[in-house]
Amino acid sequence: MTDGAGQRGLAIDIKGLSKAFGRTRVLHNLDLEVPWGEVLTILGPNGSGKTTLIKVLATLTRPDEGEVRVAGANIARLGQRTRRITGVVTHDPLLYDELTGYENLKFVCRMFGLDRIDDRIASVSEELGVTARLSQKTGALSHGLRKRFSIARALLHEPSILLMDEPDSGLDQEALAMLDTVITDRTGPTKTVVMTTHNLERGLALGQRLAILAGGAIAFEESVRSSSGAAALRKAYFHHTGARV
Amino acid sequence: MNSVLTPILALLWKDILLETRTKDIVVSVMVFSLLVIVVFNFAIEPTPTLVALVAPGVLWVAIVFGGVLGMTRSFALEKDGENLHGLMLAPGSRDGIFFGKMLSNTLFMLLVEAIVFPIFTVLFGLSLAEPELVLVAFMATVGISTVGTVFSAMAVNTRAREVMLPLLFFPVAIPVIVGAVEATGFVLRDADLGETVQWVLLLAAFDAIFLVVCPFAFHLVIEE
Numbered sequence: 189m190t191d192g193a194g195q196r197g198l199a200i201d202i203k204g205l206s207k208a209f210g211r212t213r214v215l216h217n218l219d220l221e222v223p224w225g226e227v228l229t230i231l232g233p234n235g236s237g238k239t240t241l242i243k244v245l246a247t248l249t250r251p252d253e254g255e256v257r258v259a260g261a262n263i264a265r266l267g268q269r270t271r272r273i274t275g276v277v278t279h280d281p282l283l284y285d286e287l288t289g290y291e292n293l294k295f296v297c298r299m300f301g302l303d304r305i306d307d308r309i310a311s312v313s314e315e316l317g318v319t320a321r322l323s324q325k326t327g328a329l330s331h332g333l334r335k336r337f338s339i340a341r342a343l344l345h346e347p348s349i350l351l352m353d354e355p356d357s358g359l360d361q362e363a364l365a366m367l368d369t370v371i372t373d374r375t376g377p378t379k380t381v382v383m384t385t386h387n388l389e390r391g392l393a394l395g396q397r398l399a400i401l402a403g404g405a406i407a408f409e410e411s412v413r414s415s416s417g418a419a420a421l422r423k424a425y426f427h428h429t430g431a432r433v
Numbered sequence: 434m435n436s437v438l439t440p441i442l443a444l445l446w447k448d449i450l451l452e453t454r455t456k457d458i459v460v461s462v463m464v465f466s467l468l469v470i471v472v473f474n475f476a477i478e479p480t481p482t483l484v485a486l487v488a489p490g491v492l493w494v495a496i497v498f499g500g501v502l503g504m505t506r507s508f509a510l511e512k513d514g515e516n517l518h519g520l521m522l523a524p525g526s527r528d529g530i531f532f533g534k535m536l537s538n539t540l541f542m543l544l545v546e547a548i549v550f551p552i553f554t555v556l557f558g559l560s561l562a563e564p565e566l567v568l569v570a571f572m573a574t575v576g577i578s579t580v581g582t583v584f585s586a587m588a589v590n591t592r593a594r595e596v597m598l599p600l601l602f603f604p605v606a607i608p609v610i611v612g613a614v615e616a617t618g619f620v621l622r623d624a625d626l627g628e629t630v631q632w633v634l635l636l637a638a639f640d641a642i643f644l645v646v647c648p649f650a651f652h653l654v655i656e657e
Contacts, residue, residue, distance in 0.1 A: 248518055250656055272524035282519035284447070284510075286454045298443035299523035341519075 285327025444533025
């Protein structure tokens with residue numbers, strides 16, 4: 189936390205973010221502040237820009253306009269630093285089918301230049317319940333197990349900020365409970381989680397703040413504590429997006 | 434370890450491990466290169482004069498077209514399941530991804546050349562066991578894989594990736610291919626060393642240019 193936003197205690201500070209793919213405007217003048225220690229859940233219909241927002245924060249996509257700061261660092265200039273402190277779970281599991289679970293996780297450790305590789309793999313595998321699957325090729329695993337490995341790979345370097353794009357999709361009840369634990373364990377004064385989901389109940393249960401993304405910008409924000417519940421939020425969601433959740 | 438070397442070594446380890454499992458790249462490149470050599474061997478009468486004239490061209494057509502095939506596969510592997518995003522999430526410089534992929538492409542091409550060259554020697558009755566030729570092959574392979582890596586990253590995002598890569602690659606790689614063919618010709622004809630050296634210097638110059646320019650281009654190609 190070296191400058192402006194970091195000193196104000198913001199994990200993520202986005203000002204005027206715009207992003208278009210060709211003629212399709214995905215994000216438009218989006219502002220968002222996420223303090224340290226918060227779990228922010230972003231809701232939005234398909235095509236509302238949730239994935240693009242996560243990709244921008246993860247430095248996978250360059251913004252067209254606006255300033256994005258993660259832990260006080262402008263990601264356009266300090267992308268390497270941003271990637272070191274963020275763990276990212278995307279739609280795709282980012283696994284090589286022909287490698288085993290262990291080899292996939294070991295590869296991530298080596299890409300990050302981590303030490304104590306076996307300890308880290310053992311720890312996250314146990315947390316995600318995939319220890320028994322480490323020796324299997326990930327191409328032979330079910331969607332849910334691949335998703336668990338995908339979450340495990342994002343946790344290996346013990347990131348301060350966790351960015352998760354619909355991490356609950358395709359998970360069974362046991363895995364969902366594990367995901368809840370992963371998120372809860374990573375809540376604290378120096379940790380922040382930003383996740384997108386279609387599941388309103390899950391968003392309410394795990395998030396401390398909910399935001400609805402519509403028209404390329406944050407259309408609605410509410411603290412879960414002050415929320416009047418799922419029914420009211422569902423109504424707000426319909427009001428802002430015209431879609432049902 | 435520094436931020437460039439770490440992903441290079443990790444990628445090299447991963448690509449070698451994957452290749453030992455699938456054998457996709459080395460086998461397809463080797464079979465293609467051998468087929469080209471065998472077809473040319475049947476197509477032309479291998480008299481000593483004719484062989485000395487056409488052999489360098491045949492050899493490098495086989496190696497370069499096979500290499501293009503392998504490089505298409507190399508990046509398709511990263512595109513499947515968006516694994517390229519996985520590489521981009523690592524904290525190291527994007528240069529590390531480029532050089533890691535470039536080195537594994539170079540390694541696989543050199544491996545294929547180590548098998549193809551002796552077979553070429555037998556079929557065409559020429560000795561390729563010349564130290565100068567090893568140097569020429571190495572420098573040409575570095576140049577080809579450097580250009581090929583950046584264009585395969587570009588072509589993999591297109592629908593007709595197998596067609597697009599040769600279209601993008603060959604116009605840019607022509608100086609390296611010409612340099613390799615000419616230098617090989619001079620070595621095989623036991624020509625004056627000075628004539629070989631000028632083509633080797635051309636290869637070195639293009640390798641140096643590509644090794645500086647291609648990583649910059651790669652940054653632009655992989656980020657959306």
